[in-house]
Amino acid sequence: MIEMNADPQPLPHFISPEPFDPHAVEEVSPEQEKLYLASQWRMMWLRFRKHRLAVFAGIVLAVMYVSVFAVEWLAPYAQSSRNVDFIFAPPQRVHLFDKGAFIGPFVYAYDYRLDMETLKRIYTENREKPQKIRFFCRGDGYKFWGVLDSNTHLICPPAGSTLFLLGSDRLGRDLFTRILYGARVSLTIGLVGVTVSFVLGMLFGGLAGYYGGWVDDLVQRAIEVLRSIPHLPLWLALAAILPVTWSPLLIYFGITIILGLIDWTGLARAVRSRLLSLREEDFCVAAELMGASPGRIIFRHLMPSFMSHLIASATLAIPGMILGETALSFLGLGIRAPIVSWGVLLNDAQNIQAVALYPWLMLPMVPVVIVVLAFNFLGDGLRDAADPYK
């Protein structure tokens, strides 16, 4: 049996003496008010900022894209300066201390000899004299953006030596320089290609989603057909059509268009499904009843509400383009010399003998992986931020 308490203490009852404000719940703090009043884009930015990895990836990409503008100045050599004495030279280590004394970044010059038995080139560091790396200096002449003549560089090889930070290739060209130049093509090709597929995807997805009916069916079938052909063989076949006589620049645009022509299906699907669901919303019906034209409804009312999603999808589509270009050029059907891209550089690494002897030829794959990873992270962050009201 539970013993009842003989005389139960009354519960302590607290009554606030403050005057009661029935609207206290609805009042918002200044920070909350700022958040509530924030525009959609500002909310997205706040949400995006929380995704640390995405922000970091965005910064990495921003640095890379900015450096693309000043490649000529950043690179220690010009795009195709050859050093016939240093063919397949391994990467030179950058040292800071010589015999215990600090003298700033420097390299040791290479002594070259040919192994007469294996016919292998052997490079040994000449430890006698440190060769100081020069900064903000005059080196190989170049035409900045193909227009301005100049010869200043951020870093130059030491006066009496070479500077192969990542080794040199079969013509004695500095790999580091060529990776920097390759970034110009490899990074921009993704953007241009995505623009092409963005336009196509918006057009076809928009038509299918807005009009529905047989237009929708037609576009859907076309998308299905395109998606059921493996992309790479199709890219290869299309790239093989590009005439050999075309200039490298034309080839570049040809390749971007090929990449975009086949890749629009994903974006078109995204646009279509968004439009299909948004078309039934009240604000859209209202606009239609007021007599707005289809163009106005699509661009004024529907587009803003799914633009953010599209940007996220497009960001996630860029790495596919970059990898596509790399694969095409790697197989020798994409960008052609003298223009360099990371895929063109990797073309040298196709031969397993070359790779076993000169493993630094595989280095251009490092930036490829970094860029693709960064775009994936950035795209993930953007996708999460695209719907900030969730």
Added chain:
Amino acid sequence: MLRYLIQRLFIMIPTLLVISFLVFAIIQAPPGDYLESMVAEMQSRGENVPQDKIDWLRHTYGLDQPFYVQYLQWMFGSWNGLHYEGGGLVFGDLGYSFEHNLPVKEVVGDRLSLTVVVSLASVLFVWLISFPIAVYSATHQYSFFDYLFTFFGYIGLATPSFLLALVLLYFANVWFGTSIGGLVDPQYMDQPWSWGKLVSVLQHMWVPVLVIGLPGTAGMIRRLRANLLDELNKQYVVTGRAKGLPPFRLLMKYPLRLSLNPFIADIGSLLPELISGSVVVSVVMSLPITGPMLLEALRSQDMYLAGSFLMFMAVLTVFGIFVSDIALALLDPRIRFGAGSSR
């Protein structure tokens, strides 16, 4: 079910026809035809041009005809009225390889069947690896191994398979001093199929299958994990747990089954991806499948050889998608009864 099957079959045929037209348009696009350049080359070398053979080729493939006639002859063979004269893709004649001076069928050999074997093995590999990892990651979200797998998944997603192949080749060379390229031991090359050859193929195959399948695996883990997580956060799971259902049984009974849907539906996107990957990987690792020969055919504009390969890959994918659709319909009655169009 039968209705759905027939319906899907009827979608498949026009799809393949459109693809064949596209493929033919692409391989036809380069100016000039191979026969002309071949004749010119042979004449410049002072060789005798077998006129009757050239006439036969020209006639069978209609090289002097307008585009649509050539296409029809390539697809359906040449007809004299109602009398069938030969050729035609639908009758199993893949055309003539000008480069090798042989019918495509003989040039191709067992490359096509090996391609099918490698692709199927890659799909199996993707399933076998990604399924347990994804289930583990989803049920142990934010655990150490979840982060580890996610990290490797991102790396796998960002590393194109041919680069992975290169790296593997390099390390195999450095560590073991051997080359891991190829799909059979040299002694079995061009030999008919035998038990020894089969064993040798199986011994060699794991490397390309691993390399080709890895990017797909990474993507599959990501999708399955996300799907399973969505299901696990639903209220019926909480209810089940609250009622004291054993965790394993609770996982097996509903959430896992529901999240398996994309596992099968994704063959549609997985297969083209795998085949694309296999093209480059096979060039790097010199595998005797379609990749290297397709590349060579495209370079030398050997149109029927290239066309056969492209068509073959497309057929393989379309058929794979067909099978996955059927499997999905078997698994999910919503699709069978036509409500799945909103998927």
